[in-house]
Amino acid sequence: MEYKKVSPFKAKFLNYVLKSKNILLSTHLSPDDDAFSSMVSLQYFLSKKYPNKKFIMAVSSDLSSRYSSFYGYQEIIKNKDITEYINKFDLFIGTDASEFHRFSKYPEILKNSPFPKIFIDHHKTLSSNTDLILKRNTATSAAEIIYDLIHDSINIDQTLAELLILGILGDTGSLTFVRPDQRRIFKIFQNLLKRTPIDIQEFKSRYSKISPEVFKIFQEFVANNQYMHVEGWPKFQITFLSREYLNTNKIDDSLVSEAADIFVDQYLRLIEGYPWGFLVKPRTSDNSCTYSLRSLPGSVNVRLLIEQLNLGGGHDRASGGKLINPDGSPVTVDKAISTITDWMKNHPPILS
Numbered sequence: 001m002e003y004k005k006v007s008p009f010k011a012k013f014l015n016y017v018l019k020s021k022n023i024l025l026s027t028h029l030s031p032d033d034d035a036f037s038s039m040v041s042l043q044y045f046l047s048k049k050y051p052n053k054k055f056i057m058a059v060s061s062d063l064s065s066r067y068s069s070f071y072g073y074q075e076i077i078k079n080k081d082i083t084e085y086i087n088k089f090d091l092f093i094g095t096d097a098s099e100f101h102r103f104s105k106y107p108e109i110l111k112n113s114p115f116p117k118i119f120i121d122h123h124k125t126l127s128s129n130t131d132l133i134l135k136r137n138t139a140t141s142a143a144e145i146i147y148d149l150i151h152d153s154i155n156i157d158q159t160l161a162e163l164l165i166l167g168i169l170g171d172t173g174s175l176t177f178v179r180p181d182q183r184r185i186f187k188i189f190q191n192l193l194k195r196t197p198i199d200i201q202e203f204k205s206r207y208s209k210i211s212p213e214v215f216k217i218f219q220e221f222v223a224n225n226q227y228m229h230v231e232g233w234p235k236f237q238i239t240f241l242s243r244e245y246l247n248t249n250k251i252d253d254s255l256v257s258e259a260a261d262i263f264v265d266q267y268l269r270l271i272e273g274y275p276w277g278f279l280v281k282p283r284t285s286d287n288s289c290t291y292s293l294r295s296l297p298g299s300v301n302v303r304l305l306i307e308q309l310n311l312g313g314g315h316d317r318a319s320g321g322k323l324i325n326p327d328g329s330p331v332t333v334d335k336a337i338s339t340i341t342d343w344m345k346n347h348p349p350i351l352s
């Protein structure tokens with residue numbers, strides 16, 4: 001059952017929680033600020049409301065230590081696929097995604113586990129069929145949906161307010177990417193600020209400092225930046241890290257992700273005349289190449305583009321995807337780039 005409104009969902013949701021004892025909360029692989037925020041703030045709420053139940057938090061991938069100053073970080077089980085111990089639970093709640101493969105490398109095992117599974121999400125991507133879903137595409141963040149779900153059932157203290165602010169700032173680029181139909185987020189943000197005396201810049205510096213190592217990788221992304229044009233499409237900007245660079249410098253995927261996020265958030269829509277673009281990063285862990293795409297309104301709809309290519313999903317202005325070779329061999333960066341550009345050459349531009 002899929003809901004867009006909080007109240008009919010909430011009744012069903014709490015009923016599922018009431019009937020369960022050991023509840024697993026999770027979020028998508030390689031959690032970002034909103035993923036961490038939505039999972040942990042929901043756990044904080046539920047464990048206050050139902051102190052006699054167990055609410056375990058886990059992610060199937062690594063989790064950046066940037067979040068270590070926030071409530072809940074130490075308790076989160078990480079670097080282990082949730083399907084390895086899934087049989088200990090009688091309810092699954094996943095936030096900031098609504099497809100089984102976003103929570104586990106073994107989506108079929110999760111899907112077929114013998115207990116209810118609930119998703120809370122704000123992505124437009126088609127959801128997997130499951131017991132209960134709350135999905136609102138107009139929400140800026142999963143954190144916003146969690147706020148709507150809990151704010152009249154709990155006194156929002158400083159801990160909870162800061163968790164929710166983390167997610168909202170993360171998915172809105174510090175309140176920059178807010179569409180006209182999402183303006184209510186400013187009111188919510190104001191309510192949260194009343195609960196915690198933070199200076200936003202200072203707050204962000206608690207978790208968005210980067211290491212010199214990450215900055216070096218970021219410099220490589222800047223050095224590799226290129227401008228491109230495919231007939232009929234708006235001009236675009238791309239950048240990448242080569243597989244050779246990764247191998248020679250023996251760099252961990254999580255450090256690459258941190259550096260990539262900075263480039264993508266700060267520079268992918270900044271260059272005059274290039275309203276959209278993407279970044280390619282080769283991964284060592286599974287030999288894939290992943291994409292992060294960004295665009296300005298009126299240029300390419302990067303969600304539809306990556307969906308049409310069958311490589312991923314996300315939002316109209318911010319999407320992501322992954323290319324894997326069927327035989328498991330390493331995907332080259334050249335192949336990852338040409339997979340998109342070759343497709344563009346044969347299709348009319350997808351604008352919105």
Ligand SMILES: [Mn+2]
Binds near residue numbers: 034096122
């Ligand atoms: Mn999100």
